[in-house]
Amino acid sequence: MLTSTKQQIQHFLTKNEDKARLLVSCPDQPGIVSCISRFLYEHGANIVESNQYTTDHEEGTFFLRIVFASENMKEKEENLKINFHTIAEQFGMTWRMTFLHELKRTAIFVSKELHCLRELLYEWESGNLVTDIPLVISNHETARDIVESFGIPFYYIPANKDIRKEVEEKQLELLEEYDIDLIVLARYMQILTPNFVDRHPSKIINIHHSFLPAFIGANPHKRAYKRGVKLIGATSHYVTDDLDEGPIIEQDVIRVDHRNNVHDLKKKGRLIERSVLNRAVKWDIEDRVLVHKNKTIVL
Known part of the structure; x- marks a missing residue:
């Protein structure tokens, strides 16, 4: 640190x-x-x-x-x-x-896209995200340099659907070893198994790059472009066994128009994703979020 x-x-x-x-x-x-x-x-x-x-x-x-x-x-x-x-x-x-004298411990999972990770680390460095970040886990080496520049241990664990069980066993061991309270999926592009999710109920926060429930799943910007939307957004939610359908914590949108191609939508979307995820994580750390059925109450 x-x-x-x-x-x-x-x-x-x-x-x-x-x-x-x-x-x-x-x-x-x-x-x-x-x-x-x-x-x-x-x-x-x-x-x-x-x-x-x-x-x-x-x-x-x-x-x-x-x-x-x-x-x-x-x-x-x-x-x-x-x-x-x-x-x-x-x-x-x-x-x-x-x-409040007990500092919560947050683990961050990330893949290749680093904009959400950077936002969280910068907010943490500035003192706006009051938590301990004992480790970052990734299925790519892309984030190693930035993570280690913050003095945080980086764990590279290759992952795909064929070895998902073995990968999650290693991840769960690390989470237990570091006594983690909250898991943040900062554009971690792997689907978690029910076993993993059940071990951490309402303690896994994901950022989805669309305004849910629109464009659930992969490639939302491409589908949004084909649909000709005038607004794109991002959604931060708790992870459940149902893909992208967990209790929503925070959302936001930005305007787009016919001049924007898929690349433009992704670029604009990253701005929203960063801020939406940061707010959701901050609210959880500050004990502002109560889960009720498949909704959240944010106080």
């Missing part, structure tokens, strides 16, 4: 060492916010940020993201988790509590 990046991340950790995040989803009912607020007050915590959302009344699911602060958070975190179980059971909550 570069010295300046280390310093910026250490500054963030020091500044936020007494903060934590709580994410909750449960059936909507009276008293949820009041009960959580009282719980935090009784544990000496102060709410510094709070966002909530409730689905339509027919379904009635409640979502909440709270950032709270308390002195000596490291000493309290175990009790906070244990004691919150009572509230969670009372309201039928799905929840998680994370502590």
Whole structure:
């Protein structure tokens, strides 16, 4: 890790060492916010940020993201988790509590196209992406120089459909060895098996180079050109067993017209892909994304 990046991340950790995040989803009912607020007050915590959302009344699911602060958070975190179980059971909550002094660990997978990888590394270097990146895995050597210039270990593992099982076994071993929390497919052009996806549910983020659900699968720019579209886009989503159909985290578009050929569409598309993936990864790292059925709630 570069010295300046280390310093910026250490500054963030020091500044936020007494903060934590709580994410909750449960059936909507009276008293949820009041009960959580009282719980935090009784544990000496102060709410510094709070966002909530409730689905339509027919379904009635409640979502909440709270950032709270308390002195000596490291000493309290175990009790906070244990004691919150009572509230969670009372309201039928799905929840998680994370502590900002614990840096999340992100692995990046990439193939030949490096624009998304570069964006993530530059954002990480500038301190805007507060995570540890212990390794980058690729099925090509193309990214080695840039990755190693950032002081990050690079693993070249050739991959194709005939050796997919053996390849994923090596990848899974590395992910376990490096204790990875999040996997980012930064234009990694290989389909993951159900076994791999099941090992990391809602923890694999992909960038697809079209505005899903339009042009699912390969060569979306060529198909978009043939269709004569006036907008092209990019979609970042969690990976599921269904190709390009996982819960969408972020999307964006850019205008095109009849003067643009397929090469132009790809060139413009890369600009969108970089920013869309970066935002999705940032939101996940900041615990802003809750998965609900095949959708996401971003708070």
